[in-house]
Amino acid sequence: MSLNVVHLVGRVGGDPEVRYFESGSVKCRLTLAVNRPSKDDQPDWFNLEIWGKTAQVAADYVRKGTLLGVKGSLKFDRWQDRATGVDRSTPVILVDRMELLSSRRDSDPTAVPSGYMPDR
Incomplete structure (x- = not known):
């Protein structure tokens, strides 16, 4: 039996990087900061790394500071450094499921806080 499941809840570190492919596929990459x-x-x-319809949702609704919950699996992107020829790798969470845990107002610094009353 093998198991490769990752659950994370954290805040998005920057706006998503989105790529659209001629095949119609959508790929979204972003960073997530998880507090200890x-x-x-x-x-x-x-x-x-997010693909398909979930990637399109991320592209449309996720911004820097959004509180996000994800479920996915751990993979490693591997490549060879062009300058040195050294093999490199980096861990990536391949997201299967994503939940937006903050409202648009929570991640929009220009939004008016609830209960706000302007001075008269």
Whole structure:
């Protein structure tokens, strides 16, 4: 038996990078910052790769600062460095499922806070 499942909840580190292919496929890449239980620790950063309809949803609705929940699997992108010829790799979470956990207002710094009353 083998198991490769990753669940993460965190904030998006930047606007998604979206690629559209001639075949009609959509690919979205973004980073996710996940806080550790201790407030003193720096967050862990994860690279996410999303395909298909979920990628299009991410392209349309996800922005820097969005609170996001994802389920996926761990994979490694591998390549050879052109300058040095050294083999390189980086871990990537291949997202199967994504949930937007914050409203648009939560991630929009220009939105008016609820309950806000302008001075008269």
